[in-house]
Amino acid sequence: xxxxxxxxxxxxxxxxxxxxxxxxxxxxxxxxxxxxxxxxxxxxxxxxxxxxxxxxxxxxxxxxxxxxxxxxxxxxxxxxxxxxxxxxxxxxxxxxxxxxxxxxxxxxxxxxxxxxxxxxxxxxxxxxxxxxxxxxxx
Numbered sequence: 001x002x003x004x005x006x007x008x009x010x011x012x013x014x015x016x017x018x019x020x021x022x023x024x025x026x027x028x029x030x031x032x033x034x035x036x037x038x039x040x041x042x043x044x045x046x047x048x049x050x051x052x053x054x055x056x057x058x059x060x061x062x063x064x065x066x067x068x069x070x071x072x073x074x075x076x077x078x079x080x081x082x083x084x085x086x087x088x089x090x091x092x093x094x095x096x097x098x099x100x101x102x103x104x105x106x107x108x109x110x111x112x113x114x115x116x117x118x119x120x121x122x123x124x125x126x127x128x129x130x131x132x133x134x135x136x137x138x
Contacts, residue, residue, distance in 0.1 A: 003037055111137050 011030065017023055110127045114120075114137050123134050 003033055006033060107137075110134060 013026060106127055110123055110129055113123045113126065114134060120131055120134050124131055
């Protein structure tokens with residue numbers, strides 16, 4: 001407001017004066033005041049933009065922290081799941097060994113029954129093997 005009053009006064013004085021040097025000096029002063037006012041306005045605009053950017057950066061930092069926390073939680077959960085899966089895999093391997101041993105024992109039993117001359121139909125019924133499997137036993 002004060003700057004506008006000064007410029008108005010300078011323009012009135014400029015119009016009223018006859019001295020060309022004084023007119024030129026007043027015109028330069030008016031241009032200088034315009035320049036200052038524009039720069040002050042730009043400065044305010046940049047300050048507001050800077051504040052918005054700072055606020056956005058703070059929000060982004062918070063979002064990043066939250067995402068890093070979620071990522072860490074996911075990593076921990078993943079590690080726990082790996083450990084559980086390893087334990088389950090170990091249990092399955094042990095059960096597989098037991099089943100292989102039972103299959104081997106059943107196979108040996110079927111061979112022994114065949115060697116003893118038990119009819120194939122009874123061996124099929126007792127072991128669950130097919131007729132062809134029993135025929136092919138050594």
